[in-house]
Amino acid sequence: MVVVQAQTAPYRVADLTPEAKGEFVAIEESARAALQEVRGVLGVLREDGAQAQTAPQPTLADLPALPGAARSAGMDLAWHLGPAPDDCPPGTGLVLHRVVRESLANASRHSPGAAVRVDLVRVHPADGPAGALLTVATSPSSTAGSTERGGGQGIPGMRTRVEAVGGTLTAGPTAEGGFAVTASVPLADRPRLGE
Template structure:
């Protein structure tokens, strides 16, 4: 099925058809004006083609510049009435074809030109017909003014109607955009409510239980107290991030990318937090993390974060090593865990962490690989551009 033409193409096509029709009408009128000019006026055959062209061809300016076309046509009509004698039996100062062209151009002026030009064209045309037409010395002069005033007023009303329709269409577009924006905001608010009801509530309970455990459990050894403190600190960090995202989702004007986001310099703190939570992780950083762009730094942070979460979930107790290298034009990230002798607990959910990392890395033009190692462990590595 043929795709519909764009709006601009349809507009150009309509203008082309209008111009073609105008040229066709002008040629038809010219074919009438030239031979009948000898019937209505006493003219030389040499100048007859030029006079017929002055009477007809100003209509070609009806779309491009109707005011100029009207001025040429009105000037030609005045020239006909002053310099050309009508034949016997004809009392019109200029041809009927010329009158039709003047009517059309006056209507186009009322439709396109500014109000002062419309008033000048109406007054001049009324005066021209009132002083040159048969019976101009005996009939009332205001008759022509009223007739041409009605024509100009009709054109001006059509002009207002078209302008109103254009404004209405533009307002409908704005309304549709606002409706779509409102739907997005409502969806964001719904997601924020769901996150608050499910995730934030349970995270708050984790924080409260971890903080009150040393007071609720008697004879708690220092190692267990430190473990509960680490759990509470990690849960508070996650809760703060969730609250920040909830604030973004609930706001009407703030976009997600305007919310504070982790950077490359936050990766060591992320590793320290994982170590406090009991994950046996070591990390090494070479190069200046502050030179990594924020967009690339956010992706690098999320890759390390998701990789550490996978290590804790699927390889509990296994040693983990995080290596970050910042080189000119590229930053490399590697998260490797050794083999584990324990069996990981079954994980709820669909397991989309690696796919999510690959999507994030691909969005900034990088590459990610995730595969088991020959020693029985697992490694995630990413190459991210910094330019």
């Protein structure tokens, strides 16, 4: 979020001096360098077979903390979470949390000033088990955002995570000129190999 805030601040703050704009560029570059260093360290740890991560992972219960950070970054955010399903597997909750977080970061980077709406509802399809439907949609933005690709996996990474828990993810422009990410996931654990 530091990189995104530094990128979008010049669009949100009127009458910036060239020196102030330069400071935002320096903040962005420093934050990117720090992220690259952390990614490098994590890559080394993964290659050397380091211990599995033991820190608590976010779940659906942690989603309500995300709007505050996004709004403090200047995002116009509407937030609708249906009742959190009690039967949501931890891995599915983690995936939904990461899709929301990545989608908000992408909206801030690529569509600064756009209104963003997050909806998470429980669905009951007639031909299958209960599931959750997540939509993160942006309105058209009047301000050009960053066209630079970040160092992360973005939409392909979100799709891989959602598919790993048996769901589907679509992402693309909307008819109104905005952008939407929609994830549909089952609320039942996938069977493990051998079961």
